[in-house]
Amino acid sequence: METALLGTPTRAKSIERIVFWLFRLATYFVLLCAAAIFADIFYKGGKTVFQSAFPFVNVAFLTESPQTLHVFEHAGQKYELSDSAFRIFKEEQGVSIVSETYAYSGGGIWPCIVGTVLLVVGAMLIALTLGVLSAIFLSEYSRPGKTLNAVRLSILNLAGVPSIVFGIFGMGMFVLAFGWNVSLIAGWFTLAFMVLPIVISASEESMRAIPQGLRDASLALGATKWTSIRTNVLPYAMPGILTSSIIGVARVAGETAPIMFTAAYALRDQLPWQGLERWYDFFFQGVMALPYHIYVVSAKIPQNEYTSRMQYGTAFVFLFIVAGITLISILLRIRMRKKYRW
Amino acid sequence: MSLVADRVEPSTKMDVPESESQADERNRSLIKISNFDFFYGDKQALFDINMDIAEREVTAFIGPSGCGKSTLLRCINRMNDLIDIARIGRGNVQVNGVDVYDERVDATELRKRVGMVFQKSNPFPKSIYENVVYGLRIQGINRKSVLDDTVERCLKGAALWEEVSDRLDTSGLSLSGGQQQRLCIARALAVEPDILLMDEPCSALDPVATAKVEELINNLKNRYTIVIVTHNMQQAARVSDKTAFFYLGNLIEMNATVQIFMSPEKEQTEAYISGRFG
Numbered sequence: 001m002e003t004a005l006l007g008t009p010t011r012a013k014s015i016e017r018i019v020f021w022l023f024r025l026a027t028y029f030v031l032l033c034a035a036a037i038f039a040d041i042f043y044k045g046g047k048t049v050f051q052s053a054f055p056f057v058n059v060a061f062l063t064e065s066p067q068t069l070h071v072f073e074h075a076g077q078k079y080e081l082s083d084s085a086f087r088i089f090k091e092e093q094g095v096s097i098v099s100e101t102y103a104y105s106g107g108g109i110w111p112c113i114v115g116t117v118l119l120v121v122g123a124m125l126i127a128l129t130l131g132v133l134s135a136i137f138l139s140e141y142s143r144p145g146k147t148l149n150a151v152r153l154s155i156l157n158l159a160g161v162p163s164i165v166f167g168i169f170g171m172g173m174f175v176l177a178f179g180w181n182v183s184l185i186a187g188w189f190t191l192a193f194m195v196l197p198i199v200i201s202a203s204e205e206s207m208r209a210i211p212q213g214l215r216d217a218s219l220a221l222g223a224t225k226w227t228s229i230r231t232n233v234l235p236y237a238m239p240g241i242l243t244s245s246i247i248g249v250a251r252v253a254g255e256t257a258p259i260m261f262t263a264a265y266a267l268r269d270q271l272p273w274q275g276l277e278r279w280y281d282f283f284f285q286g287v288m289a290l291p292y293h294i295y296v297v298s299a300k301i302p303q304n305e306y307t308s309r310m311q312y313g314t315a316f317v318f319l320f321i322v323a324g325i326t327l328i329s330i331l332l333r334i335r336m337r338k339k340y341r342w
Numbered sequence: 343m344s345l346v347a348d349r350v351e352p353s354t355k356m357d358v359p360e361s362e363s364q365a366d367e368r369n370r371s372l373i374k375i376s377n378f379d380f381f382y383g384d385k386q387a388l389f390d391i392n393m394d395i396a397e398r399e400v401t402a403f404i405g406p407s408g409c410g411k412s413t414l415l416r417c418i419n420r421m422n423d424l425i426d427i428a429r430i431g432r433g434n435v436q437v438n439g440v441d442v443y444d445e446r447v448d449a450t451e452l453r454k455r456v457g458m459v460f461q462k463s464n465p466f467p468k469s470i471y472e473n474v475v476y477g478l479r480i481q482g483i484n485r486k487s488v489l490d491d492t493v494e495r496c497l498k499g500a501a502l503w504e505e506v507s508d509r510l511d512t513s514g515l516s517l518s519g520g521q522q523q524r525l526c527i528a529r530a531l532a533v534e535p536d537i538l539l540m541d542e543p544c545s546a547l548d549p550v551a552t553a554k555v556e557e558l559i560n561n562l563k564n565r566y567t568i569v570i571v572t573h574n575m576q577q578a579a580r581v582s583d584k585t586a587f588f589y590l591g592n593l594i595e596m597n598a599t600v601q602i603f604m605s606p607e608k609e610q611t612e613a614y615i616s617g618r619f620g
Contacts, residue, residue, distance in 0.1 A: 143426055213464030217526070220421060221477040221533055224453035231480065232466060 038319075045316025048309045060108050066267060066293070067107035069306050072099035080306075082106030084335055104267075104297050105306035109314050111271055113321065115287030116253060118184060118272060119263060119323060123191035123252045128245055130192065131199030135241075138200070139207040140229050144154075152201075159197035164257040166194040171261035184272070185283040187263020194258055195248040206240025207233055239333045246329040253322045256291040264279075264292035266300070290318040369606045372397040372438060372537065373418060373566050380413060380422075381429030385411045385429065387589045395584075400559060400568045402582035402599065404575060406614070409588040415539050418442070418569065419456035420449045437537065457530035461542040463522035465514030465529070470497075470506055473514040473525055477533035492532050500528035501558050520551025524558065538562065540570040544577065556581050575615060579603050587611045 051058050060082075070086040072079055074097060081089055083106060090097055142148050170190025180186045202298050218228040256264075265286040272287055297310045361494065367381040373395035380388035388410045395401045403411035413422065417435050420442055434441045442452055454477070465473050473477075474496050475489045483489070492512075493510065497503040502524045506517070514525050523543055530538060544552040559568060559581045572578050578585050579599060586596035587610075595611045606612045613619055 213460060213462055214466060216460060217464045220453055221479045222450045224450050227480050236467060301407040
């Protein structure tokens with residue numbers, strides 16, 4: 001008896017230790033991969049976005065449109081100038097210069113930043129409105145049964161559909177059938193439909209997690225069903241709904257496939273608010289977008305050291321923006337959680 | 343006198359006390375249940391219930407689990423409407439002479455007059471103040487003076503004012519279990535009901551908190567008609583004027599509480615009260 005208590009580690013104990021290390025190593029491996037990806041983008045992208053001289057941030061990269069880069073030698077010095085700067089330089093010098101040109105490698109990505117923010121905000125507004133309304137119906141009004149199960153199942157299946165399928169659907173439906181052409185609004189709806197399954201299932205879950213007692217209590221005080229939902233289900237479910245929208249934002253912002261046929265231009269000179277004849281033309285114009293821009297500069301044009309700078313710079317800014325939008329949603333959620341606690 | 347002919351529009355009827363003297367009873371009957379059958383799907387939960395519940399008295403429903411006492415309680419304010427498969431077979435439940443299942447009756451109006459306190463205390467995750475005034479706010483009453491008065495009146499009515507008057511803006515969930523249950527009672531009082539239904543209000547409370555709620559029930563019966571479902575027979579004996587014993591969906595016996603506990607008429611009642619089953 002004594003020896004058993006004090007004795008050497010048992011078999012069960014060594015299995016315990018092995019399993020524990022398995023979990024620990026798996027976690028470390030995942031962290032390592034994530035860290036490697038981030039470090040690569042931060043290191044290489046940082047070189048494009050930041051600079052050693054004041055103001056330390058490459059302002060042109062963040063505020064200009066993509067341009068062709070001219071690389072040439074003049075008077076014994078090597079120049080790398082974007083197209084607009086190159087023209088001015090030529091005029092000042094009054095000479096003709098032969099330069100090597102690299103498409104998309106000069107200027108900046110401002111129109112892509114604007115386009116991505118517009119796409120994300122619009123798509124999330126549509127997805128949250130449609131998603132929350134359907135979730136209210138599914139969780140509060142519909143009767144349980146085969147039909148409801150079928151609806152739930154198809155929504156879940158929709159979440160597994162590849163994004164390119166949504167892109168093709170959006171093109172067929174919004175761009176061609178509705179005649180919206182390649183436009184912001186077509187992109188909004190395509191992206192919104194893609195995240196709807198996430199938003200609906202998560203919203204429904206968070207509404208069903210609200211204790212039935214709260215609904216009963218408000219009904220017993222003479223509330224109608226809608227009043228009860230409005231005052232005692234939705235406010236408390238909101239943090240959960242926002243959590244789902246955080247996942248949604250990351251997906252909407254990151255997808256290339258759904259917008260490449262519906263909303264994205266490879267290059268557009270005007271910003272979305274420029275050159276509008278009527279106010280609603282705003283919705284019917286294509287935009288540039290960060291993920292599509294990364295795709296274009298990394299897959300559609302000849303590769304060289306100059307395009308590589310562009311790719312990493314864009315990816316860096318892109319990560320930064322997604323992190324920013326996510327951060328805002330998280331802060332909002334924390335504020336709401338503080339307000340309602342049970 | 344025919345029940346149907348006696349019926350008046352629900353909105354006006356419920357406020358007006360019946361003027362004619364009903365036999366020679368001390369208190370007139372406020373809730374009248376006649377030949378009431380009730381089903382969950384195909385399963386019959388209540389069989390031919392007949393009872394009169396008198397005004398300003400405490401009526402206790404007792405009986406073993408699943409005997410239908412809570413079901414009957416929830417029929418009085420139509421909380422059973424929320425269950426899809428629930429339906430009425432036969433008979434009716436009248437409150438103040440109005441059949442509550444009449445299609446002209448608005449369930450939300452009914453529930454304002456027939457308040458309910460639940461087994462599990464369920465304050466909203468809002469401040470104590472907002473919990474009490476919820477019933478008024480959803481009616482669109484937002485005047486500060488009215489709300490302030492209501493909060494003080496109802497919290498005093500629920501014997502909670504002394505304990506919470508200095509922290510009305512803290513969450514209702516920060517209160518102890520017994521305080522939470524009294525807050526739920528205060529919340530129900532705020533909409534000025536005539537009837538208060540209590541579904542095992544003390545089952546989750548310790549003896550001290552239970553004693554407070556029971557004392558409260560004693561005070562409230564001067565102004566409200568109270569129906570209380572309880573598992574605790576001593577509690578029924580302590581707080582109620584009338585007691586109804588249910589078994590397997592049947593009303594076995596209903597009588598003055600003293601009568602039920604001292605000399606029940608039915609064998610089954612006697613067996614349950616003396617603890618031989620249930």
